[in-house]
Amino acid sequence: MAAEGKTIDALSQFELIPVLGPVGRAVGFSQSNAHMLLAVGLVSLLMLAGIRKRALVPGRLQAASEMFYEFIENLVTGQVGHEGKKYFPFVFALFMFVLFGNLIGLLPYAFTYTSHIAVTLGLAATVFFVTTIVALALHGKKFFGYFFPEGAPLWLAPIIVPVELVSYLSRPISLSVRLFANMVAGHVLLKVFATFVVLLGGLGMIGPVAALLPLSVNVLLVGFEILVAFLQAYVFAILTCIYLHDAVHLH
């Protein structure tokens, strides 16, 4: 066994691989996109199957879909106010897409599309453009007053305006990097400890016993990752709501 064979490769799990044969390759359809489709399918299934009976007293599935609905609705109305109702489906789609991406990614053999900076940046850019367009549509030119708070002395403008501008423009960066870094770190850790299990397990008599330690660490990590999956989806949704609040109310 070569020495390099024992090194730990935790990054290959993030590689994009085309699926669906020649057609998928022709249109650049990777397993990442397949998992996005799967997430959309699962979200649709959950919502449609849950609400199918339209029961007055909800069953388990209906309670789940209602719980998600009300959770995000409360989030949006709590942050944005009553005017935020219009944007509720957008925030809902965002939350569910991120949440299901995180959760599906925890299954063995599955791919975590939220571990790709391109994907999270795409989502964050969508949020950025949506909030900016909403703000421009609602307030027109007054929106630019956002970068210079009222009542501040005019001579401070050369300092305040660039600072506000940079903080506004860095929103999609922080939004996307937070999710991306969390998911990558979690999956790298899982992979590293899983590799430890296998490497230690091969060490003769003592191996299987020693392998129990990284195995138990991995069990704990999976639980932690489930928490992180929810938490990051929540953070993504609530930050979107906060940005929407700024867009609707301008401070």
Next chain:
Amino acid sequence: MTRLLHATALALLLSQSPVALAQQVTAPAPTGLVQTTGPLPGQQGESVPVQADSDRHRAVTEAQRTEAEYQAAARSDADAGGMPQLDFGNPLMISQVVWLFVIFGALVFLCYQYLLPPVAAVLEDRRARIAADLDAARDARAEAEAAEAGRRDSTARARAEAQASIAAATQAAQAESAARAEALAERLNKQIAEAEARIGAARTAAMGALREVATDATEAMVQRLSGVTDKAAVAAAVQRELAARNLKPAG
């Protein structure tokens, strides 16, 4: 032929045991999705399938070849120590983001059109139903309170009526008994008066008889004692005596 050998080597790598796989972790980790485009069952081992349909065989080989190219590119990238997420030269990266927008856009559209309105309807339905039930309960309570007040009223009225009729009856009875007592007293007074009159008459008669008896007795005694018969004197004496004894003379 070398390409085919390369592909079959990859296939071998895929079919290795987990331990062996872990010892080769520097090689790109195969995912479940890769296996779907993996070798056909007849291609196990080093032997070239003899009976394979040539067209299909060529197609499979072609697929594996491109597969191998992607894997080779990924491996070279991994060898360079970069994260696959930052390999923006990979054409799959762009297409991933394009597909992300398509799929996420579809999810947003689905949420706006099909997934959320039924949930909103069900929740609204339930809210209305609960409000209606609460209203009905409130109405029923008000009704019960009104009925209770009415009952209390009628009880009070009935009690007052009863008291009045008791008082009236008592008064009537008292009046009646008073009248009867009066009549009785009147009759008794009359009887007493009659009796007194009778007694008076009887006494007068008795008094008259007394004087007569006394006169006769005195006359007889005087005649026996003195032999004198003086009726007038005797009568006068008796009269005097009677008057002296405070007995009213008869007549």
